[in-house]
Amino acid sequence: MTTSSELRLLPWTGPDGKPCFLSTDDSRGYMSRLADNIESVQLGTATELLDQAVDMLATDTAPDDMRLLAKNLTRALRDTLRVATSRGHRLHSQSADHPPR
Known part of the structure; x- marks a missing residue:
């Protein structure tokens, strides 16, 4: 199960302007790829x-x-800025998963 620190900020907002997040363990899934393409x-x-x-x-x-x-x-x-924030959170999450030795 994905923890809240692993939620991905998506590059779009909801109808009310609030941020949207993706909870998944599959960084190559459909929604992750869609988000990557939209960021690009x-x-x-x-x-x-x-x-x-x-x-x-x-x-x-x-x-x-x-x-x-x-x-x-x-x-x-x-x-x-939303893309940078999302990528920053993911980098931080990845470094927490693999601390330096």
Whole structure:
């Protein structure tokens, strides 16, 4: 059985905006792979938005376009922080399972 310290924070939230967690001993199961794929897409989107932001800041960009970029960057940053938190928890859990000798 999975303990609460082994719950995986998923890269999406529930309908009410609360975090979703996965309890499984199978890191290669369907839900784990789905979460890995979504994390990959989220990080790729953040990279693309960062590149777009660099380009837009180097030019004279309309305020409405900058506002849309800021909104998208905010969402991407929130997703990226969720991925980092999830991966940090999993790294901590793995190191607790295999303490240094």
